[in-house]
Each structure stands twice: as structure tokens, then as C-alpha cells.
Amino acid sequence: MTRKTRPQGVSTVAVHGGHEKRDADTPVVEPIYQSVNFVQEIGTAEGLRYPRYGNVPNAEIVARRVALLEGAEAGIVLASGMGATACALLALLRPGDHLLASSWVYGGTHRLFTQEFEAMGIGVTLVDPTESRGWRRRLRKETRAIFVETPVNPTCRVLDLRGASHLTKENGLALVVDSTFASPVNFRPLEHGADVVIHSGTKYLNGHHDVMAGVVAGTAPYIEEVRQKMMVWGQAPDPFAVWLLDRGLKTLDVRVRRQNENAARIAAWAEGRKEIRHVHYAGLPDHQDHEVARTTLDGFGGMLALELLGGAKAADRFVRRLKVWIHAPSLGGVESLVSEPRFTSHAHLSAEQRAKAGIPDGFVRLSVGIEDADDLIADLEQALR
Ligand SMILES: Cc1ncc(COP(=O)(O)O)c(C=O)c1O
The missing domain is CATH 3.90.1150.10 (Aspartate Aminotransferase, domain 1)
Known part of the structure; x- marks a missing residue:
């Protein structure tokens, strides 16, 4: 995948990342656009802005900052960590496909995989992530992705991504990592062979126990797929949540x-x-x-x-x-x-x-x-x- 290495230190990116330029007379703090409607240019569908599409100013800035923090080409902000996980995987899997997932995942993620995905005809096999050759043994021709959460909730185990990363590269699969416990300060999965990184933004990214959000980072075409899922499944965040996340990320x-x-x-x-x-x-x-x-x-x-x-x-x-x-x-x-x-x-x-x-x-x-x-x-x- 194409990745952009972070151009500056993590604190600098956390404070400034995503701002394209600052003109004279403009506010230092990005104002909140508490509007769900934006004036549309007559005679074209181009540039249509709507919060559920993830293309309003506050969301775009935070999405760019998250991508920079993770060293990814693109990012997107969603309504919750679960919304992020669901849309990230729905962008990769179709009925008939198969997902290999670590059995050590957050309870909500476990339910999504074993109840919702199974009901949609997406096969899921849970694997002990420490079992040697466990991923390889359970690989099927329908397998499209491997999902890992590290560090693991609640045992705080830290997983080695090398085995899964090797297998995904070898077989053209996507390695998806929920990195919520680490935050991009402590771990950046894309630097260790992952293709997609997910966070519950509700946790460290916002950091003040007052916002519900999720983020996904990866390649630009893939993030566009996630955006399409977010739009139709209604998983976009509220403008105020994004503004608070913008503020939380700075620290x-x-x-x-x-x-x-x-x-x-x-x-x-x-x-x-x-x-x-x-x-x-x-x-x-x-x-x-x-x-x-x-x-x-x-x-x-x-x-x-x-x-x-x-x-x-x-x-x-x-x-x-x-x-x-x-x-x-x-x-x-x-x-x-x-x-x-x-x-x-x-x-x-x-x-x-x-x-x-x-x-x-x-x-x-x-x-x-x-x-x-x-x-x-x-x-x-x-x-x-
Ligand atoms: C590791 C992990 N991933 C995802 C989630 C889901 O995040 P949210 O509650 O923002 O939907 C949680 C929530 O606790 C979590 O701990």
C-alpha cells in the first residue's frame, strides 16, 4: 500500500495536522460548523457537502490528522468505534467471503463477527492469535482479511503482527488492526505490516470521556469504500462530536x-x-x-x-x-x-x-x-x- 511517513513529530501533528493553511484574520481554533446543510452550487452534483457523507470541514480536518498520525494515505471519522469496525470490514467483505479474526477481541466486535456477519453470509473463524501457524492453518480460498486487536482488551496482551502480516502479504489479503488501546502515540500498525487501522475515538484519541467516535485509516481508495458504507449505514459522527475530537487530539x-x-x-x-x-x-x-x-x-x-x-x-x-x-x-x-x-x-x-x-x-x-x-x-x- 502507499503510505506517507509522518512528516513531523507526533505532538506537532496532533496539534496542527490536517490544517492546509492558515490565512490572516482566520481563527486559530477551527470553528464548529454546526450545520447539516451547505449551500450547493447550481447545475452540478459536484462538491455536495453533507455530514453523513463525511465531507464537512471539521470531519475533513480530523480525518486528515488521523491519517497523518497513523502514517496512512487517508482517514475517516465515524460515529463510534463499533461503527468504524463494522464499516471498515463491510468495505472489504461480501456474502460468501471469509474473515480470520483473533479470538481476543472486544465484546462488541465479537458479537459483530459471530452474530451479524455470520447472519449476512460472511464466514468468520476465530483464531488464538498466539498459536503458531494458527492463521495459516485456517486460511480458506474465500478468506479476504485478518482482524487483530492489540493490545488486547482487557488482558492487555501485546500481539506480534509478523505472522499475520506475512500471510496477508503472501495471499493478497488485508490485515486490519484495532489499535484502540495503544493510540498512534504508542503503536502505528501500518509500520508493522497492517493495511488498515481502526480506533475507538471514544478512548485515547478524544481522551476526555465525553465523545463517542471511531476512525479508520488506510489507502485513499479503500477509505472511499469505507465512506460509502458509512453513508448508507448511517455511521457518520455528529458535528459537535467531531469538533470535540479535534480539540481532544491536540493533547x-x-x-x-x-x-x-x-x-x-x-x-x-x-x-x-x-x-x-x-x-x-x-x-x-x-x-x-x-x-x-x-x-x-x-x-x-x-x-x-x-x-x-x-x-x-x-x-x-x-x-x-x-x-x-x-x-x-x-x-x-x-x-x-x-x-x-x-x-x-x-x-x-x-x-x-x-x-x-x-x-x-x-x-x-x-x-x-x-x-x-x-x-x-x-x-x-x-x-x-
Ligand atoms: C478495543 C476496542 N475496540 C472497539 C471498541 C468500541 O468502541 P466504541 O465504544 O467507541 O464503539 C471498544 C470499546 O470499548 C474497545 O475497547
């Missing part, structure tokens, strides 16, 4: 770096605690994915998980005692959040099934915010005691 780099630092400090502290059985954070040198993370990521991320020795009871007590950390299911924003997958993404599974998936009772997921690490640790400490 992406400083936020994520701070979140990386805070998470690393919390992981190091948690490792020494007798009440914690296991700390899931690939930044720790003895984590099973440390080597992959160290060699492919620019930062180990702001997500981690703790497995409390006392199981469900200990987790319940711990979460109730926290004062700074907020009990809430999303992630990636400035406020530190704690959640238990047994009551969110994995609520539909039995305790045994969850334990098999690496999420036993007592497993708490932390989305680390930008508060002072000392305060975050002190709060965790008093809740554990």
Missing part, C-alpha cells in the same frame, strides 16, 4: 505519555504487593509479551490489569473502597477508571469460561488517567489494605 501526545508513565509506576508498585496474584502489564520485564512490546511499541500504554488474590470478594471490596479511581467501563481518558470485566465485557460468560479466557474473578482492569501517580497509588494502597 493526545502529552496525555498518553503521562498515562504511560503513571501506568508504569502503578505496575511496578503492584508487582510487590502480596494481595495481588498477577499484574498484567507488558512493560514489566518478566511479562510474557515484554519482548514484543519492547521492540514494537513506543510506549507500554496506560492500560493494565490486576488479579487480586482474594477473587471476586476482594475485587468487590477493593473497587468499593477506591476514592480517586472511578468505577466506570470505558477507558483512555484523563480520569483514572477501574472496572471488572465480569460485570462488563465478559458478563455473559460463566466464571469458569472467564477464567479460561484469562480473566478470573478478582481481575480488575485499570485505565490510568493523568492524575498524580502518587495519589493514584495511595488510593490503590488504601483500598487494598
